[in-house]
Amino acid sequence: MIQHMQRRLILAVIFLVILVIPAAAAGVIRTADQGKDGITTVTLVVSAGSFLGITEIIPDGAVVTSCSLPPSQWRAEGTYLHMAILEEQDVSYSFTSTISGEPAGTWVNFSDGSRGSVTAAGDEGTPADGAEVLPTPSSVMSAATQAGSSPILAGGTLAALAYAGYRRREEGA
Amino acid sequence: MNGMRWLPALILLFGIVAQSACAGTMPGDLNGDDTLTREELSESILRFLACSAGDGCIDAPAEQDVIDAATIYTLWGGKPKQVTDSAGEVRSLTRPLHRVVVMNSETLETMRSLKIPSSCVVAVDKYIAQMPEFFPEYQNTPSVGSIWSPDYEQILAGRPDAVFLYATVSAQSCDEIEQRIFSANPDIIVFRIDCYHPETYRDDVNILGGIFDRTKESDALVEFYTEVLDTLAEGLASPAAGSWPAVYFESWTDYKSAGPGSGYHDKIELAGGSNIFADSAAEYPVVDPEAIISRQPEVVVKLVGSGDYTFGGYSMINASAFGPALAGLSGRPGWNAIPAVSQGRVYLLHTAIFGGPQYIIGEAYLARWFYPDLFVDLDPPALHRTYVSRFQGLDPAVADPSLFVYPVP
Numbered sequence: 075m076i077q078h079m080q081r082r083l084i085l086a087v088i089f090l091v092i093l094v095i096p097a098a099a100a101g102v103i104r105t106a107d108q109g110k111d112g113i114t115t116v117t118l119v120v121s122a123g124s125f126l127g128i129t130e131i132i133p134d135g136a137v138v139t140s141c142s143l144p145p146s147q148w149r150a151e152g153t154y155l156h157m158a159i160l161e162e163q164d165v166s167y168s169f170t171s172t173i174s175g176e177p178a179g180t181w182v183n184f185s186d187g188s189r190g191s192v193t194a195a196g197d198e199g200t201p202a203d204g205a206e207v208l209p210t211p212s213s214v215m216s217a218a219t220q221a222g223s224s225p226i227l228a229g230g231t232l233a234a235l236a237y238a239g240y241r242r243r244e245e246g247a
Numbered sequence: 248m249n250g251m252r253w254l255p256a257l258i259l260l261f262g263i264v265a266q267s268a269c270a271g272t273m274p275g276d277l278n279g280d281d282t283l284t285r286e287e288l289s290e291s292i293l294r295f296l297a298c299s300a301g302d303g304c305i306d307a308p309a310e311q312d313v314i315d316a317a318t319i320y321t322l323w324g325g326k327p328k329q330v331t332d333s334a335g336e337v338r339s340l341t342r343p344l345h346r347v348v349v350m351n352s353e354t355l356e357t358m359r360s361l362k363i364p365s366s367c368v369v370a371v372d373k374y375i376a377q378m379p380e381f382f383p384e385y386q387n388t389p390s391v392g393s394i395w396s397p398d399y400e401q402i403l404a405g406r407p408d409a410v411f412l413y414a415t416v417s418a419q420s421c422d423e424i425e426q427r428i429f430s431a432n433p434d435i436i437v438f439r440i441d442c443y444h445p446e447t448y449r450d451d452v453n454i455l456g457g458i459f460d461r462t463k464e465s466d467a468l469v470e471f472y473t474e475v476l477d478t479l480a481e482g483l484a485s486p487a488a489g490s491w492p493a494v495y496f497e498s499w500t501d502y503k504s505a506g507p508g509s510g511y512h513d514k515i516e517l518a519g520g521s522n523i524f525a526d527s528a529a530e531y532p533v534v535d536p537e538a539i540i541s542r543q544p545e546v547v548v549k550l551v552g553s554g555d556y557t558f559g560g561y562s563m564i565n566a567s568a569f570g571p572a573l574a575g576l577s578g579r580p581g582w583n584a585i586p587a588v589s590q591g592r593v594y595l596l597h598t599a600i601f602g603g604p605q606y607i608i609g610e611a612y613l614a615r616w617f618y619p620d621l622f623v624d625l626d627p628p629a630l631h632r633t634y635v636s637r638f639q640g641l642d643p644a645v646a647d648p649s650l651f652v653y654p655v656p
Binding site: 127128152185187 | 285318
């Protein structure tokens with residue numbers, strides 16, 4: 075009985091680790107807050123590295139009104155907002171727009187050349203092509219992620235498969 | 248006339264190299280004042296991003312330039328890095344090295360200990376190809392000949408940022424290579440580093456660590472050596488060491504020994520051995536067989552792995568030859584009167600673990616042989632396995648002691 079509980083505990087820990095790792099690995103996470111006055115405030119939390127370049131594409135017709143970075147570290151050109159991250163851990167900017175919609179963005183880490191997509195809060199961990207992803211516990215995780223599932227779903231899939239395998243072994247014994 | 252054969256190709260290659268060489272300018276230093284500021288790094292990043300987004304690429308840097316600029320800003324304080332090499336020359340780096348030619352295997356081995364990726368090495372000396380078991384990753388890397396017969400065309404064809412040559416070994420040949428490279432392209436930095444002598448090896452490691460921004464790795468390697476050397480020094484300083492045993496050392500050439508001034512002599516003393524030919528005027532004397540017997544060595548160490556004694560080592564050639572070689576050595580006429588033979592203290596040591604960076608492993612074996620009761624905690628086979636696996640990234644099985652020493656501990 076105790077052994078059975080230990081195994082269930084191990085499975086639970088594996089499940090939690092799988093859920094936590096992709097979130098921690100996410101490079102840049104965006105939170106967008108659209109106010110009633112037509113001003114959208116965006117906060118980017120940077121955990122991909124110390125020296126990054128981020129490009130955000132804001133909705134057509136939108137105009138960037140402010141950015142928390144020093145003026146020398148950002149540049150708005152058309153629908154693009156380019157930002158140089160020099161050890162800042164978070165950045166916020168605002169834009170006015172008559173059209174609703176969230177920005178899309180990419181980042182490049184100039185410490186190691188890795189890159190990825192800026193991900194919306196709640197959708198963390200979806201890498202862009204070529205983005206670095208932390209090693210996953212098994213190919214099951216990799217396959218699930220490549221199939222377009224979120225890491226949370228992939229983690230759940232792995233845990234479910236692991237638990238199913240465990241049950242099969244137990245039942246087959 | 249021979250020296251001019253390579254000149255036309257050199258001139259042709261100079262054009263290619265001059266176009267690609269960037270050692271002279273610091274990436275991101277937009278105003279050229281040899282200082283990379285926060286604003287300049289920021290501007291480089293923004294220009295790169297704008298170009299990547301299709302917003303215009305005028306004056307946009309390449310991604311590698313931005314990565315290098317970030318490294319210079321964070322690790323170098325935004326300034327060119329000044330490095331004093333083993334020859335005492337101050338060399339100025341204006342960007343991290345990405346393409347290097349390495350013309351001494353000891354430096355190449357040390358670079359591997361510092362985890363410098365092999366992709367950074369664009370050409371090596373011809374002897375690397377003769378060590379496929381130890382340098383498997385460089386078997387398809389272009390060869391630039393040797394320091395005695397360098398292939399200048401191949402050196403320049405590799406478009407190196409830097410070339411590594413010995414500092415003191417064959418200094419004249421290396422001086423000439425350095426001068427010719429400078430004449431062909433002054434932007435190529437030539438570093439002179441030995442990675443060869445025990446007394447300077449740890450300094451060389453630190454220099455390499457500084458050049459490649461691998462100080463964490465160089466600190467770890469230096470610590471590995473220091474631990475062993477401190478163990479030897481402390482043991483030999485203790486009263487338990489007593490008087491140093493008389494040692495006859497012989498290279499793979501029969502009756503060729505070592506005298507003061509030679510690396511072998513220094514290494515014998517480092518392990519607490521008293522060289523019976525310490526009074527030799529020559530560094531590598533060929534000694535009189537009778538003199539060996541009359542000087543009554545308590546320990547005999549014969550180096551193998553070359554000449555008539557080419558066996559064992561990383562190539563694993565004919566490992567069964569160790570036993571007969573030892574029997575032949577101990578059975579030399581009159582040697583039954585030598586204490587080392589009568590007491591079973593005759594040993595074979597492979598040159599792979601006595602020359603170059605691996606001298607530390609050979610030293611550990613010598614210390615155990617010279618002082619079997621003093622250095623009981625010194626475990627040379629374990630030390631060897633640690634070196635090849637932790638620092639060289641090789642299978643520890645290649646450090647099988649039966650391939651490097653005899654008798655096997």
